[in-house]
Each structure stands twice: as structure tokens, then as C-alpha cells.
Amino acid sequence: MIIGIMGGGQLGRMLALAGYPLGLEFRFLDPNPDAPMRRLAEQITGDYSDVQLLRKFAEGLDLVTWEFENVPLESAHFLEQRVEVYPPPAALEAGQDRLIEKTFFKTESVPTTAFLPVESLFDLEDALVRIGLPAVLKTRRMGYDGKGQAVLRQKADIKAAWEALGGIPLLLEAFVPFQRELSLIGVRGRDGETAFYPLVENHHKEGILHLTLAPAPRLTQELQDEAANHLGRVMEALDYVGVMAMEFFEVNGKLLANEMAPRVHNSGHWTIECAETSQFENHLRAIAGLPLGDTEAVGCAAMVNLIGEIPDPADVLGMPDTHLHLYGKEARPGRKLGHITLRAEDEAVRDTMLLALKGFLPGVDW
């Protein structure tokens, strides 16, 4: 079975590494000739909207999937006429536009922060009256890793925020004083079977994920069930196939959905070593119509993103139970270059290891 993957970044690379043992083969479409998946599989290099390339890409494939949610919808629909595409392209719409996403959460009774669309300065002032301060102004499309956002704490912030983001479709959201950020990775098979990894705790800095603790400390069955219910409903409504991630704010013991990602997710990288089946393998099992793999954690984990710089591999690998993943990318400030996963039998040991690892990572402040 040959699977086409839109996007050849680290997520695509890790999908291929997980898929070869299952006997799967891969073809990637990515505009970057130096994409992380290079050398690991066949690559078609060019634009995601190039119809000629899409035709060539689809030729002889059994399935198409993607590793990022900003795949052009028209491209997904074009491919769908030629080859099976999983997840269903409908999931891209919610993944690409925050207004559609939040409206979808509301329709599916998934609790989320209050929100209003903003098209003009007038809309913004009106929305602020209804939502109140503090609030967050966000672009509806193409926001990721904290880009395209402005926090409004007082009326005086309105002008600057509008100047920074105005002119394209926006959304105003209530600012939620949350206790922590959690995320859930779920997977749904072609037959509707679902499985969920344990909730994890995420630490962001300037909108970029820096650290994931898995399972989340102080995780209760109640909280896990609440999260799985929300994500399960969303996947069901979309007749979803594959891995989906949902990010939550925990507010006084309850969950508010922040966003969803219709793909494998950075907060699930720990599953490679510390879950019975990785999120990458489970995404492939789901889309290939195979039974899902077990999602339970094997011990507990910390996943640390390597952002902008890579420590000396010898230092990292000299630590016990430590696993290094490099993506083959050139170093650049703010860029995700790799990650490290620590595996321990309990949280106390994990936290001690994390402290030791910190010594090799100048500049981190988790």
C-alpha cells in the first residue's frame, strides 16, 4: 500500500518511520526540496495547489493523508476525486478557520471560550462590550505557534491590536484565566472504533509548545472521560478517520476546548517511546483500515522540544532512558529542530531527569 502525504515536515517524517514496519510505502508532496522527509521516501516537489503536480502525486496511490491542516481545501477535494483521502477534507475547514472551528465546538456542545467574529474596528468595539476585557484578538486563518494573536487588557490596547491584525477576518475571544493547558490525542478507525491516549499537560512559551508531561500530573478518570467525550463527539460528527488532537484549558477542574488539529500533533510525540502504540502508527492504522493499537502509557514521559538550537547529542544520550529525535532541519531561531523524550517509571524520577536535562539546554525556562 502506497500512502501519499501532503507535507514532508517532521510529522510526515515520523509517519513514514512508523509506517515502514507495517509494510507501508510513502510518497510526499512538499514545496521544500530540503524537507525533513527527504531521502526517506519518494518526494514530489512543488506547490500544494499545482493541479499538474497533484495529478502526478495521486498517480498509483492507495490513500492520501496530510501532516498539516493548511492543505488547500480545493487540493484535498481534487485529490478526493482520484483516491481515498483520510481524514475527510471537511475536517480541514474547521482546522483552518477559527470561526468555523469555534462554531463547530458550539454545535457539538463542546465547551469553549466566548467568541465573536470581527470584520471591522466597529465590530471589534462592539465585541469588546459583549465579551469584556481582557480578551484575545486572533486571525481566523493561518495562525499557528502563537502567531496572529494580540491580547487586549485595557481599552488603550484596541488601536495597536487593530493596526497589527486588522484588514483580514478576525475573531475576538474571551481571555480565560486558566490553570493549565492540556491536550488529548484521539484516533478513530474507518469502522468508527475510537481510542484515546491519556491527557497530557503542555507548557507553551510565546505560543510555541516547549514541554509536554504525559500523562498529565494529577490526571483523574473524570477529567480523562470529559476530554474523551468532547473529542469523541467531534470525531463522530465529522465521520473522522485518523488521529485528531484537541487542546484544552483547564479552568477550575473543567475543560474548555481551545482548538483542534486534524492530524498528528506535537503533544503526542512522547507516544513513540512511552505508549504501547505511537500516534504515528495509529494514524496509519486508522487510515489504512487496520485495527487501532493500544494507547496506554508505558511509564510516564516528558517531551521537550528543541527550538532554535540543538544540544550536543552526546550530552543528551549520556542520560539514562533518554531518547533523541532530530528532524534534519537547519537551525534557525524559533524553529522546531527536534525533541527529546524522557521515560521514567514514576513522576518523581521523571521530574529529576527533567531537571538534569535542563542543564544541557541553555535558555529554557520551564
Place this chain on the structure above:
Amino acid sequence: MIIGIMGGGQLGRMLALAGYPLGLEFRFLDPNPDAPMRRLAEQITGDYSDVQLLRKFAEGLDLVTWEFENVPLESAHFLEQRVEVYPPPAALEAGQDRLIEKTFFKTESVPTTAFLPVESLFDLEDALVRIGLPAVLKTRRMGYDGKGQAVLRQKADIKAAWEALGGIPLLLEAFVPFQRELSLIGVRGRDGETAFYPLVENHHKEGILHLTLAPAPRLTQELQDEAANHLGRVMEALDYVGVMAMEFFEVNGKLLANEMAPRVHNSGHWTIECAETSQFENHLRAIAGLPLGDTEAVGCAAMVNLIGEIPDPADVLGMPDTHLHLYGKEARPGRKLGHITLRAEDEAVRDTMLLALKGFLPGVDW
């Protein structure tokens, strides 16, 4: 770092899959254009003794290693003049010639079965007087998976065995009434650091490995230490770098070394999911001069080879805690096409799972 690998079979393929996350890249040399590593890395296709190809292969590599022990010695020496080669080519000699191997065991005080070289029918008759019946006549070179062997139980067997194998250098070995077969995988770094996986129990059929139980049932610290001592001495004597496997017979609670393999080994495939660090990653860490990874088992495992035919992946993957590895090879009787690893928290659960798996594998009789 680009690592050249001689041989692109399943072992090479699994080396590459383990090495990409470490940021390593690979180039393979293999005469088979359809080798299992195809699509996964650059391949140079042709004969292992072709000097022109070897030159092209070595160009720009940081290191060379191999996945099989029958790499021509002259090729290893040729490469050694151009690029660092690990393990040291001297290890190939013992890996290629059973007389050198057994003599080496003797020199290093590693207990092994009695043996005598046989060049003629006269030698054979003489050796039989000194070693006694039953005995095993083996070719000195190119024996693998049970090929090139004949068991002599009575004097009448001599003629047939000589006719089958005679004319090339042979070895007569005492036939040992062993209780079981065990093997040990060890790894030695460039700085002499060593680490050993737990001893495992192997079940062969017609000389081909069918099943590995890891760690070996009823494994005592004493037996583990005995095995590690033997393998450690051998690696030390060769100033070895990389993973080495040693196969043992257990005879009344003591170990007799049967053979060594200067490479990653089929009886170590369980380490991918059920050891903290896999044998493949540890081989690469060792030869790349990185610290070795932890070798402890995470739970207990059974590894089942898929020989000659592949069951329906959906059946296999429908079982809990079950991991499938296919090598991308065309089915052919007696050919290793893949393996399955079961991971469990204890031996009782593992054995129940193994029984369930048997239902999907017609023809197995372990």
C-alpha cells in the same frame, strides 16, 4: 553524519529506521535492486567485491558498518583505508570461519563444544574417534540458518555426510545434548563501555530461528553474568565496537558458546518495543561514538519470525500489545519476511498472547 551500510536486508532497514531519529543518514551497498532498504535511503547496487563500486560507496561517508558477516574481508580492508569501519574487520574473520571462531573461543577461555578441523575423509574418521558419536559435521564458511550441517548419529552416517559436504574445509563438532538455546546481545562503544541485554531463549526449526522469549524464562543473575562475561571478553579481545550477538547452548545450568555474530541479530528484534533502547539504535550509538543506551527490558516479550508467509495484518494488529514488522520482501518458502513482537507485563500474559497469535499462523509448531 552519513553511515554506509554493507547489505540492505531487513537488518539494514531496521538500522536506518532507528538511525534517522538520531539525525544520521545512510547509504547502502547491496547487489539486489529490490533490497528491503530500498526507498528508505540511497542505494549503490552491485557486488560487494567491485572495487569501483566500493570507491563510489565510500565517497563522502563518515563511517562504514555492515548488517551481515559475510562481507568480503578484502572489501572491508579496502574500505578501512578510506573511512572508519566499525566493527573492526578482524571480527569478520571469526564470524566467517567456524574454525577461527571456535579457536578464538578457546583462546579467550569461552567454553564451547569440542571441535576438530576436517579436510579429508581420513580426518573425519580420525576426528570421530577423538570426539565420539553423535557429532555434527559443518562447513567452515558460509553456513547460516542451518545450512551446511549434517548430524552423524552412527558410523553408517559418515559416508552420506561426507558426500553431502566434503571437498571444502569442514569442522567436526561434538553433539551436545543441550536443554535449550540462549543468546546474548551485547554492545561496546568506541571508549570500551559495554552494555548487555538480558539473555533470551531461542527456538529454532531446521536451523532457522522461529521464536525468541525475552528475557529468557527462569533467567538467573548468575547465568546472565556468565554470558556477559564470555561475550565481554570476546568483544574486549577484538577491541570491538558495535553490537555483537553470542549464541549459547545451556547444558546442565552452564553455557557453551555455539557461535557469535559480529552484527545486529534476529534474536534482538524484540528490543525495538521491549527494551529501553533497541539493538539497532545501540549499534549506531556505538559506532558513531555516542554514549550507549539502556538495555533493560520493559516488560517481557515474545518475538515470532514470519517465515515463508505473512498472516493477515488485520488479524495480527487486532491483538492487544502486538507489533508487526514487515520487511518488504516477496514471499518464498523458508524466507524471513517479517516478525511480530508481543509485549506483556509478565510471562503468563505473554504466553497467553502467544497462544492466541498461534491461531493466525498456520504451520508453526513452537
